[in-house]
Amino acid sequence: MKLLILNGPNINMLGIREPGIYGKESYRDLEDKAFAYARERGHDLRILQSNHEGDLVDWIQEAWRDGVEGIVINPAAYTHTSIALLDAVKAVGIPTVEVHISKVEEREDFRQVSYIRKACIATVTGRGIEGYIDAIKILEER
Numbered sequence: 001m002k003l004l005i006l007n008g009p010n011i012n013m014l015g016i017r018e019p020g021i022y023g024k025e026s027y028r029d030l031e032d033k034a035f036a037y038a039r040e041r042g043h044d045l046r047i048l049q050s051n052h053e054g055d056l057v058d059w060i061q062e063a064w065r066d067g068v069e070g071i072v073i074n075p076a077a078y079t080h081t082s083i084a085l086l087d088a089v090k091a092v093g094i095p096t097v098e099v100h101i102s103k104v105e106e107r108e109d110f111r112q113v114s115y116i117r118k119a120c121i122a123t124v125t126g127r128g129i130e131g132y133i134d135a136i137k138i139l140e141e142r
Helices: 027-041 053-065 076-080 083-092 130-141
Strands: 002-007 044-049 070-074 096-100 122-125
Touching (some): 027 044, 053 070
């Protein structure tokens, strides 16, 4: 499978930013784990991170042009604010799984709103960076 993992704002700060919430594993650990799993399964995987909403929208659109078969996205703070990401995922029609490292359902009220969820086939929360592997498995089963 040709897969894309997209990460939104501050995900590059894993291991540094609030380790009590997001864990001690780094962004590099996330990449290493995802690439290792993809290699083992024979997947073509690309991983991107940006603190800018427009970059994420552009990458979703490029994924469609590039023949990506599944997207794993952690929109981070854009989960709760971005109709643009929702519209982009809906526009391309690529099966997409939403991932959150923390258990957003147990956090602040504003984190209970996910715009992108309406366009996703599944959501994985509270599994740390292992949630990215869970998301790929969901796409594999599709």
